[in-house]
Amino acid sequence: FKIAAEALAKQGAEEAISKLLTIHEQIVATRNGAQRPFTVKENEVELAIVNTISSIIEAKLASSQKSAVVKVLSNIAETSDLLQDLRINMRALKGLGKTGDAAAVPTLIKGIAMKGKIQPIPLGQIAFAALQQIDNRDAVADAIIAFGTAKDASFNSFYKEELQNDPLMKNPLWVRQEAINFLGEFNYPSAKVIAFVESELNHK
Numbered sequence: 001f002k003i004a005a006e007a008l009a010k011q012g013a014e015e016a017i018s019k020l021l022t023i024h025e026q027i028v029a030t031r032n033g034a035q036r037p038f039t040v041k042e043n044e045v046e047l048a049i050v051n052t053i054s055s056i057i058e059a060k061l062a063s064s065q066k067s068a069v070v071k072v073l074s075n076i077a078e079t080s081d082l083l084q085d086l087r088i089n090m091r092a093l094k095g096l097g098k099t100g101d102a103a104a105v106p107t108l109i110k111g112i113a114m115k116g117k118i119q120p121i122p123l124g125q126i127a128f129a130a131l132q133q134i135d136n137r138d139a140v141a142d143a144i145i146a147f148g149t150a151k152d153a154s155f156n157s158f159y160k161e162e163l164q165n166d167p168l169m170k171n172p173l174w175v176r177q178e179a180i181n182f183l184g185e186f187n188y189p190s191a192k193v194i195a196f197v198e199s200e201l202n203h204k
Contacts, residue, residue: 005048009055017065043085054095074107086116097130102139137188145196148179
C-alpha cells in the first residue's frame with residue numbers, strides 16, 4: 001500500500017484521491033466500531049494516505065477535491081494520539097499548510113497548542129510553519145488576533161479543559177505571547193496586525 005501510495009503521489013494522480021479518502025473512512029470506521037486505537041498496520045496506512053493526498057493537492061492546487069482533502073486532514077489533525085500515531089497529526093498539519101487553503105486555518109490555530117498525550121511532543125511549531133503557507137494572509141492574521149485576544153470560540157471550546165487546568169494555557173498572557181511571536185515572523189504589517197502588536201506595548 002505504502003509503495004503504491006508513494007507512486008501515486010509522485011505522479012500527482014488526482015483521480016486517486018477519492019479512493020484514498022474512501023480507504024481512510026473505512027479504517028476510521030473500523031477503529032471507532034471496535035473502540036480501540038489504530039493497529040500498527042492501520043497507522044501506516046493512514047500515514048501513507050495523509051502523505052499522498054497532501055502531495056497530490058500541493059501539485060494540483062486547483063483540484064476540485066481540495067476542500068474535501070482539507071476537511072479530512074483537519075479531522076485527522078484534531079484526532080487524539082490516544083487513537084492514532086502522533087506522526088499522523090504532524091503530517092496532517094503539514095499537509096494543511098501545503099494546501100494553502102484558508103479553510104485549514106481553524107485547525108492550524110488549534111495546532112498551536114497541540115501536543116501528544118502518549119508522546120507529549122508539542123506541535124505548535126509545525127502549525128505555525130503551516131500557517132505561513134496559507135495564501136489568504138488576512139484570514140491568518142485575523143485568526144491569530146482572535147486567538148491572541150482569547151476570542152477564538154473554536155479554539156476555546158477545543159481546549160476548554162486545558163484553558164482551565166493547564167498551568168501554561170490558563171495564563172491569559174500565554175495566548176498573547178504566542179500570537180505576538182507568530183506575527184513577528186509573519187511579515188504581514190497590515191493595519192490590524194500593527195494595532196494588535198502595538199497594544200502589547202501597554203503590557204509593561
